[in-house]
Amino acid sequence: MPRFTLRQLEYLVAVGDTGGIARASERLNVSSPSISAAIAQLEAEFAIPLFVRQHAQGLSPTQGGRRVLDQARRVLKEADAMIDIAADVSGTARGPLAVGCLVTFAQLVLPRMRRGFEAAYPDVRIDQTELNQAEIFNALRRADIDLALTYDLDIPTDLQFIGLVRLRPFAVLSDAHDYAARDEIRPEDLAPLPMVLLDLPISTDYFLSLFDACKARPRIAERTRDMAVMRSLVGNGFGYSIANVRPHSDLSPDGRRLACVPIAEPVRALRMGLLTTQGAEKSRTVRAFIGFARDQVASGAFDAIGGEPLR
Known part of the structure; x- marks a missing residue:
């Protein structure tokens, strides 16, 4: 029976994505020694080196490490799906939620929303990422994020936009x-x-x-x-x-x-809202975040940034 944990796999994937222990530590808010120890334990368990250090380029996965990383990502994705199933059965939102936000307003909107949501749903852990619009589209399609707070700019037909407020x-x-x-x-x-x-x-x-x-x-x-x-x-x-x-x-x-x-009208206003993949609302946790965002609009939380609620 393999002796490793999902947490160790999460550390492994973070190192693979960022290319270094220190950057993975910053992403996960975990100490560098903890991540180094997890990688060493996984290498001992699998009996293969997972990374090699390249001068001035950080850590790069070995050939075997790339295969392990691909499988680790699949395992973590399946683990998240199991949490969604448990949340639906229990009727509560729980587990990780990866939220992207357009970089132009992330500092004004997302931290406050995140604090309020995590207070209302203490069993949910949000991982936030700031991206430009093109990066948001790619991250949703790769399932790197579950949903994103952004504008209705050039939304592809395979993604679903849920409008919240109008911004002149x-x-x-x-x-x-x-x-x-x-x-x-x-x-x-x-x-x-x-x-x-x-x-x-x-x-x-x-x-x-x-x-x-x-x-x-x-x-x-x-x-x-x-x-x-x-x-x-x-x-x-x-x-x-x-x-x-x-x-x-x-x-x-x-x-x-x-x-x-x-700016005097007629000019095109933008709608700020939530962008998801088709079918993302099957996840109870995603539905909870969408509902929370709508409640925030109704409470006037977006008024200070000039948002006019969409009817």
Whole structure:
């Protein structure tokens, strides 16, 4: 009878995915010695080396290690399915839940939702991942995540979107900008000004499409993939930017005051919601998270970021 645990297999897969003990430790919030010991025990149990250390590249699986890793992933997936069965039989949500979130608003939404959900369902353990839109699609299809909080941007037909709130686009400006005191601003007024573009897959196309109706092209002066960097660039006068989620503070990370001015309609608003694979709601834990998210909308938890509940 093999003498290893699911926890050891989880450590093994984390090392295989991240390519190192330290990075696996950060992902799992487990000490590096614990992970090293688990790998050593598995190698002793299987009587084969699972990883080799490559200079400047961390740990790489051996040929046998790759086969063991593939099987370990299947075993862990089947174990999760058994937990889903038990949850359905017992009528309670329990077990792990892998939640992805669009990187542009993850820091504003997911930690609070996660804390509330885990308090309501103490038998569920959430593993969160921040991704761009294209990465979310791939992670769902590979079953790396169970569901994701994101926008309705270019949703593929094989995935299912559950809308929660509507978010109008707004211009992010330095508080000292001439347009900062306006009630709203038109895309044609923004087009000649220097723009700090939040440059992420799929999201970029949406921001640029807001200028299509006025047949203008924005003057992109800066590009960044980081929301915090974008806010600091705007606060220091390098240009305006566009976003859909309002931060809880009107200060940039380096202390500069910002203004958020709605972009005049007609422009396309985005819907924020939950994205899943078809049939994911068969899992009681996934259903519980969807229900919790809808309750959060009804309670006004999304009001602070500018969310208008979908009817």
